[in-house]
Amino acid sequence: MSAIQNIVMPKWGLAMQEGLVAAWHVPVDAVLEAGQDLLDIETSKIANVYESPVSGHLRRIVVAAGETVPVGALLGVCAPASVSDTEIDAHVKAFQDSFDWDGAKADTGPEPETAETTAGRLRFLRMGDGDGPSMLFLHGFGGDLNTWLFNQEVVAQSGRTIALDLPGHGGSTKDVGPGDLVTLAGAVMALMDHLSLPSAHLVGHSMGGATALLVALERPDRVASLTLLAPGGFGPAINMDYINGFIAEKRAKKLRAVLELLVADPTAITAEMVEEVIKVKRLDGVDAALKTLRDGLFPGGTQAIDLRDRLAALLCPVRVIWGRRDRILPASQADGVPASIRVTLLDAAGHMPHMESAATVNALLQEVMT
């Protein structure tokens, strides 16, 4: 394997075909640590910091700030000092000559599938291959499988992954029954049955975290591990201003203020993200489903089900990841959990650690898969 390491335009989400390099956080010749902020990338839907996928000496910046290139295009090159400039020039030229500029744009990647299951129609996205248990991603309230755009593709390099739209969300059935965790957990089991998965690594965010937790408690035989990101079910407190605002606000200006509660850095919420959420909320049945879930999960403004007392009963490996700047579910809910549960608190993250600190979360997820 060459000592030269490529940094390429990542693919964030199904629709991403190209990205704009908005700014480099480091100059040429910088020494990079994997996970450090490397550059800002903007797509038509999202803007985020891209954290360095590698550690090493940044020898070339191939795409300057302000340029837009396809997914997979070479952005920069790392190599130790022992590699000569001539070798690096040759490496870059070889990459550029062989890169399929048109094909990169045309490649839409894997498409979500839908299945009629015992829990109704469910949409899910499969990525990756391998022999071990699949990693099954469960999004939070109001999200969908695209929540994992910074994570699923990375983890899929280590094995099979599946991101699910929970009932009431994305392309899945809008029938959420009484809007309780049992219904959501039932949908997870239904998909696992449909795909003949004996067990899976469950990754759940927020409401999806509470769902994963309930599955693990009720069917420990089907859960290989749990990774819970800012999970529900860890205490009564929840910021209902967020939940109610998410449901009620139909217009960009006001909804943006609500969505900004999700993240530590409000500039991460782009106009396009707000517009995407509005578009989802307009779909027939979504409003009713969200209200039913709210009333079922958070009656009287607190979480209906507190699973803390049952955490000690969990048999599988469990990790909890929480952003210290979470304004939806307080990170203090991770305090005092049984010692068997590993807790990772992230200083820079709000309620969306898998997006705000994607590299760190991805490293922990890959650890689970290997």
Place this chain on the structure above:
Amino acid sequence: MPMKSYRQAVNEALRQEMERDSRVILMGEDVAGGAGAPGEDDAWGGPLGVTKGLEPIFGRERVLDTPISESAFIGCAAGAAATGLRPVAELMFVDFMGVCFDQIFNQAAKFRYMFGGRATTPLVIRTMYGAGFRAASQHSQCLYPLFTHIPGLKVVLPSNAYEAKGLLIQAIRDDDPVIFFEHKAMYDEEVDVPDESYAIPFGEANVTREGDDCTIIAFGRMVNLANQAADNLGKSGITCTVVDPRTTSPLDRETILDTAGETGRVVVVDEAHPRCNMATDIAALICEHRFADLKGPIKQVTAPHAPVPFSPALEDLYIPGVPKIEAAVRELCGKGH
């Protein structure tokens, strides 16, 4: 999300609402085509194929070809709406309103108010408008200002395929008479459109660009041109807010006034003739309520006060274009930019 054309989006909205609600019926000249003729059924699906494929699904009982009698079938649709159906009538070109306007503005528009709130008229009239088709003076007009003038009518100007589907579904579910304007030059334009049904509420403007230097308020097809102008101007450091009001009645006064006040510079882009059009209406609204915030005059970019000409050489001059919008913004923002 799949890419769909404006034509597909309208067709899908009609199909999904007809599947959802058996009271929804279509009527109009050649909406299926071939009625009583020896050849193909569903021969046309409307003159530009927008309703193609609906008659084979729903049958001639629900997709009704009409004679060329706009007064009769537009009035018929109004009468059916007042007595339990939810008709979608197609007035092929809005220019033909001249022969049936009474049934729209004296009948359908008036029922609710004139009958003391005891009538409901869930009628949709779909109609083609706009220049660019080399269709000349009697098939190219905008005319939405005339309908906007009438209390009791709602007037919708979708600016792309996503908007068209959501706004048409809302129109069909709405309990008031709605005039739904489809720009004939946009039918092949594609954007992402969800397969699922969704409704976009009336009276909520869409802010398609956010900027600091100038607010461009544009209607219908002009929204895309305004977006292009804003993107071009952004490269030279002038940032614009672009507002698509979506409906001229109801009108989202709040968003228009807020965005106008935020930049203090306003360009209104309206494909209609310049007198008593949406541009004059919006300009007057802003002057009345945000005069103190304005840093310069409100610029109106419109078609000229002339009928739409036939010759491509003339029609291209006639239609407001991106360069005119950019020039208006640059003039307002001063030579410094």
Place this chain on the structure above:
Amino acid sequence: MQLSRDDLRAAYQRMCLIRTFEDTVHEEFSAGNIPGFVHLYAGEEASAVGVCLHLDERDAIASTHRGHGHCIAKGCDPQAMMAEIYGRKDGLCGGKGGSMHIADLSKGMMGANGIVGGGPPLVCGAALSAKYRKTGGVAVAFVGDGGSNQGTTFESYNLAKIWNLPAIFIIEDNGYAESTASGWSVGGSQVGRAQGFGMPATEVDGHDFFAVWEAAREAIDRARSGQGPSLLHVRLNRYYGHFEGDALTYKAPGELEKVKMEQDALMLFRRRVTETALLDGGELDAIERDAEAQIAHCLASAKAAPMPTEADLMTDVYADYAS
């Protein structure tokens, strides 16, 4: 099908209500008590009642600017109608419609109409709705001889015919469109026009309740049984001007007096039912007295009713947004 004694009582009651209502409005308008302008139906009662006696809650009618008679015949509340004519808040349209726009969709009355020829297309719609929903309903357009010359009317004949709609067109020909004689303004004949569209058509004496009733029965039966539209050309006379204040100078001297003496619809009805001993004079007298008392009560309550206020000005412009 024959008219029962109850039918006859109901018919006479409706006709008397219309006559008394219109005579009362005439007096009140002359006294300056009614705003705007009114078009009165007195003299034409046999037409509205002879047709509407066949109709029920499935059926719809559209009327003309001369709509009070059609409203009463289709079952609208005379008290709410009178309040409407007085512009009162509890009028049938909340005081927003007035004489020319009285409607009650819940009774299948789609509105008097200020636009001559406005109704026939709407009736095609009501007929289409009934046909599509398979309610068994029919829809009736009342049209004046003036309205019979509008393009909307001809277009509606054609649409009703080619779609085989359960529609009936009643041409109430009172001889004058405003001040212009129908004999002068109508080319061809009403029956011939209908036949040109392939519609069965009959001319009928509109002073004769029984003639109208019989002709309407055939047309409505035809529509109800899926055999499409028909037209009735009903010849009759109006007792008052085109609108109140019209001095009727275009009529021949003595023309109206002769009609009232010889062809009055109420008189002809009374003569027929008493001569055949279907009803007796005392019963008819009682019906007349009841109608007078009822309309007197309507008038008093309308005059006492409150006016709408500024709060009502902007309501019901739209179903779901206030402008």
